[in-house]
Amino acid sequence: MARLKKTDWIAAGLRMLADTGPESLKAEPMARALGNTKGSFYWHFADVPSFHNALISHWAERVNAPLFDRAEAADTHTAALxxxxxxxxxxxxxxHARAEPAIRAWALSNDQAARAVARVDDERLQAISALLERVGVSNRDIAHAILAAATGMPDDITGDPMGTLVDLVLALR
Structure with missing residues (x-):
């Protein structure tokens, strides 16, 4: 049996959260999924609520980094947006993005998840607002509308609706 680290449990928790929701985030089902013991779980976390707190904090601290890194690497502010x-x-x-819909759903009944989602959204709103400002759009409501549209986009949508929305906003300036 491999010795698991705290980050192994959190990574498995994010996968399970994305696949089956927060109900599966308990010591026994997680230990079974990882082929380990509950003792390993409790070595790293005092209890299930402390695991939930660690998982939510881990997600909120890391989910936006790759998003911002890719945008920063874009050639223009428009391309970044x-x-x-x-x-x-x-x-x-x-x-971390794969677990986002489940975290957002969990936020409806979990205060810490709700605070984490609000923090993540605020960071995104700040970034979108800054990019819009750089291309000459200073109305913050536009940033809110773009973030809301992006966040609420269904998984199975075809085409490029976000690109079209951004192009429309830029054409109206």
């Missing part, structure tokens, strides 16, 4: 919003809509910016 399109990249960022498309990645949010497609949840195409790393393992």
């Amino acid at each position: 399109r990249s960022m919003t498309q990645q949010i809509a497609q949840r195409d910016f790393g393992d």
Whole structure:
């Protein structure tokens, strides 16, 4: 039996959260999924609520980094804005993004998840607002609308609706 680190449990928790929701985030099902013992779980976490807190904090601290890194690497501010919003809509910016819909659903009944989602959204709103300012759009409501559209985009949508929305906003300035 391999010795698991705290980060192994959190990574497994994010996968399980994305696949089956927060109900599966208990010591026994997680230990079974990892082929380990509950003792290993309790070595790293005092109890299940402390695991939930660690998982939510871990997600909130890391989910935006790849998103912002890719946008920063874009050639222009317009390309950065399109990249960022498309990645949010497609949840195409790393393992942490895959768990986002489940975290957002969990936030409806879990205060810590709600605070984490609010923090993540605020960071995104700040970044989108800054990019919009750089291309000459200073109305913060536009940033809110773009973030709301990107966050609420269904997984199975076709085409490039976020790119079209960004292009429309830029054409109206």
